[in-house]
Amino acid sequence: MDPIMYNQPLPLNIPNSEQELYQRALALAGYTMKELADAAAMPIPNDLKRDKGWVGMLLERYLGASAGSKPEQDFPHLGVELKTIPVNAQGKPLETTFVCVAPLTGNVGVTWENSHLRKKLRRVLWVPVEGERSKPLAQRRIGTALLWSPDSHEEQQLRHDWEExxxxxxxGKVESITARHGEVLQIRPKAANSRALTEAVGEFGQPITTLPRGFYLKKAFTGALLAKHFQI
Structure with missing residues (x-):
């Protein structure tokens, strides 16, 4: 199986349509990380402990993502976000899914409808990947992609948690938020180290510094999503 797709050099051109993007993602199913990394001339890390975003970067090369590190969807011209999701042999998610940074200041006038989180989750290209640590990274395979938008029930779940x-x-209660808050969505610290502090609002309206926070989808939510569409 020749891992170089579409008979053109990497990185591929930006996809012109959602359907083109989806077909590219479907064409990756079954390939190992080594096959794709070799064709893309990307070195494979020993593990993902220090290279958490490596799988996503590899897939972005093949799919033609253009956003880079900008705070927008990976395919802004299509309004599509790319999310890789490590799964076990039964197709169940192995970890929570990071969506975006949680805004800790400047939230006057922000509603669910105009929130960055809703924009990120409006249209998602999910790409399951084998994620069990017992399997070497190079041998892990790409699964079948899924193009998803939240249905009315899923959106209501997300909205309820986001608003809470x-x-x-x-x-001013950011310090009291734990990973147990929220049914489908949670907020957790997101920082490379404890010295990476950001501004927030304290309980009495005073400015404080705290660890940056991120919004994550809980495994129960993404697991139900995959089970529904793949009939697991």
Whole structure:
């Protein structure tokens, strides 16, 4: 199986349509990380402990993502976000899924409808990847991609949790938020080290510094999503 797709050099051109993007993603199913990394001339790390974003970067090369590190969808001209999701042999997610940074200041006028989180999750290209640590990274395979938008029930779940969590942030209770808050969405610290602090609002409206936070989808939510579409 020749891992170089589409008979053109990497990186591929930016896809012109959602369907073109989806077909590219479907064409990757079954390939190992080594096959794709060799064709892309990308060195494979020993593990993902220090290279958490490596799989996503590899897939971006093949799919033609253009956003880079900008705070927008990976395919902004299509309004599509790319999310890789490590799964076990039964197709169940092995970890929570990072969506975006949680805003800790400047939240006046922010609603669910105009939130960055909703924009990120409006249209998602999910790419399952084998993620069990017992299998060497080079041998792990890409699964069948799924193009998804939240249905009315999923959006209501997300909205409820987002509003509850944002209320706590606005009320100056960011330090009291734990990973147990939220049914499908959680907020957790997101920083490379404890010295990477950011501004937030304290309980009495005073400025404080705290660890940056990120929004994550809980495994129960992404697991139900995959099970529904792949009939697991």
């Amino acid at each position: 969590l944002m209320d706590l942030i606005v009320l």
